[in-house]
Amino acid sequence: IDxxxxxxxxxxxxxxxxxxxxxxxxxxxxxxxxxxxxxLWLIFRLxxxxxxxxxxxxxMLGNHELMVLNNDVRYINDKYIKSAQLMGKxxxxxxxxxxxxxxxxxxxxxxxxxxxxxFVHAGVSTDYINKGITRTKxxxxxxxxxxxxxxxxxxxxxxxxxxxxxxxxxxxxxxxxKPLLKEYQIDHLLRYxxxxx
Numbered sequence: 001i002d003x004x005x006x007x008x009x010x011x012x013x014x015x016x017x018x019x020x021x022x023x024x025x026x027x028x029x030x031x032x033x034x035x036x037x038x039x040l041w042l043i044f045r046l047x048x049x050x051x052x053x054x055x056x057x058x059x060m061l062g063n064h065e066l067m068v069l070n071n072d073v074r075y076i077n078d079k080y081i082k083s084a085q086l087m088g089k090x091x092x093x094x095x096x097x098x099x100x101x102x103x104x105x106x107x108x109x110x111x112x113x114x115x116x117x118x119f120v121h122a123g124v125s126t127d128y129i130n131k132g133i134t135r136t137k138x139x140x141x142x143x144x145x146x147x148x149x150x151x152x153x154x155x156x157x158x159x160x161x162x163x164x165x166x167x168x169x170x171x172x173x174x175x176x177x178k179p180l181l182k183e184y185q186i187d188h189l190l191r192y193x194x195x196x197x
Contacts, residue, residue, distance in 0.1 A: 009021070019055060021050075022056045024119050027060050027064070027065055027121040029064075031064040031076055044101075047059065058114065061109070061110055063121065063170040069105065070146075070151065071090070073091045110170060113135060118135070122170050123174055125181075129188070131159070
């Protein structure tokens, strides 16, 4: 909230004031403390308000959303474990394809291009582009074949396993962790996606 207010995205009542601006949320809302539900509903509301103002909120999935959607809940706050237990559910059930928030999250992409910028939660490895997969195809594969699927299914398919590996777009750290990508490799990635950033 402080970040959004300081950048004039929302007002003191948490309403969208960014007009036709674009807000990019790069994922990892889930597993981030005791106010996950509040953060999700705020972003959902801002998404609706932005559209009415000619703007857009791009919500993307990060590795922690994927973990929860695939029933890996080791990082959730204790408050949510207890809440789910009181409801007689597993935490991941709160984000099932039958829940409102689960349906909403499952529609969110892994990669988005806005103007000449490619947005992705973690990064794109050179191994990724060597597979010849597009941004659109990546989003389709995650939506149809990874989100909410069993780890057995994912691990029995080499492409799905790659996507969920440290070289996939929600886990890759090659921009910050060694070995770092070289500048010519980043230039190649930018050309591949026809973006400048």
